[in-house]
Amino acid sequence: MTNRPRRALRRTGLACAVALALTLTACGSSDDDGGGSAGGSPSDIKAALEKGGTIKVWAWEPTLKKVAEDFEDKYPKVKVELVNSGTNTDAYTALQNAISAGSGVPDVAQIEYYALGQFALSESLTDLSGFGADELDDTYSPGPWNAVSYDDGIFALPMDAGPMALFYNKKVFDKHGVPVPRTWDEYVTAAKKLHEADPDVYITNDIGEAGFTTSMIWQAGGRPYKVDGTKVSIDFTDEGSTAYARTWQKLIDDDLVAPVPSWSEEWYKGLSDGNIATLAIGAWMPANLTSGAPGASGDWRVAPLPQWKPGASVSAENGGSSLAIPRKSGNKALAYAFVEYANAGDGVKSRVAEGAFPATTAILKSKDFLDRKYEYFGGQQANKILAQSAGDVPDDWSYLPFQVYANSIFNDKAGKAYSTGTPLEQGLADWQEASLKYGKEQGFTIE
Known part of the structure; x- marks a missing residue:
């Protein structure tokens, strides 16, 4: 064992x-x-x-x-x-x-x-x-x-x-001659090119979501949560958290992400008509695309998650x-x-x-799983990419022992970066402070 x-x-x-x-x-x-x-x-x-x-x-x-x-x-x-x-x-x-x-x-x-x-x-x-x-x-x-x-x-x-991958609308990328991004810097560049070519097209949607944020920090190498017995610490100033916040801030500042909530009718419409061009999301997404955006069958493909460092192969769970x-x-x-x-x-x-x-x-x-061809993804054997992602997830991530509460206050803190102009780094700092305050009130020793 x-x-x-x-x-x-x-x-x-x-x-x-x-x-x-x-x-x-x-x-x-x-x-x-x-x-x-x-x-x-x-x-x-x-x-x-x-x-x-x-x-x-x-x-x-x-x-x-x-x-x-x-x-x-x-x-x-x-x-x-x-x-x-x-x-x-x-x-x-x-x-x-x-x-x-x-x-x-x-x-x-x-x-x-x-x-x-x-x-x-x-x-x-x-x-x-x-x-x-x-x-x-x-x-x-x-x-x-x-x-x-x-x-x-x-x-x-x-x-x-839920190992993450990049689900992308190949039809949209091909139409505008934009390469599929392999790094997050390339992702920002692709977002600009797509939006300049068609103002109705956004690289993705985001209005601030705790699970997505922590998954991205996980992939970037950030480990903001430390828990040892009753001792808890949170640090969103570590290298991975900072890398995510500063990169995503570029998309927010230039209005390159659609202000559309996931799982809404507007979201599914954007996925169907190509106005939302990618999703960095968990491997459970194929069934949701098939049922929620059936009209886009054949348009979408799956690629490895963009990397924070060129040549790396790191994923995260979502x-x-x-x-x-x-x-x-x-x-x-x-x-x-x-x-x-x-x-x-x-x-x-x-x-x-x-x-x-x-x-x-x-x-x-298994061969049957890896060789499965998805009609929705143009016959692509998408499971090969998703299975590789599963093996690329670092296994040293920890959540808070009160993560449910922490996630429930995300939008009131870090989520303000999407609505009030508060810098994302400041939003994460506010989320950190509020989470630690709650932990202290519940009897944890805060470090």
């Missing part, structure tokens, strides 16, 4: 601090489900499957419906109750409320990587190592595996991945989520059987067939 770096997070005292941030159950209380935060054993899984029962899964990912049906067919004594409790903040609020109330807690919960730390470090999730999850590290690409690993435990299994088992799950062994099936077993192929991007290296390296 390959040992990859894990975040060195001392949990003594940290659970109480994070519980304050999440307004979860009080620290120091006994685990009233009787099972502790640790999982069981492989023999427990076998016994649970033989006995059967019902597990409740809170998830919004649509491909899990087929996985649940297949799992029930394989194990007729098991019933999987899928519940969509909302996405993102809504889902985490519902989960926090259930944990705090001590009732109605699901057996399995979908949690995005950026939010996982808050639940893991507050001891709200089951350590899956006892079930054998700690033996699965070579099953997954580095970015997703690092995201589910905390201290000496594994608190979820990766469900999908999005992606896991399946975790809350500490108060009433049937952890059966829940783990489903999680492993969905995220490491036959369920992975089922989900990929329906458009999900895998986190498992076996699928990423």
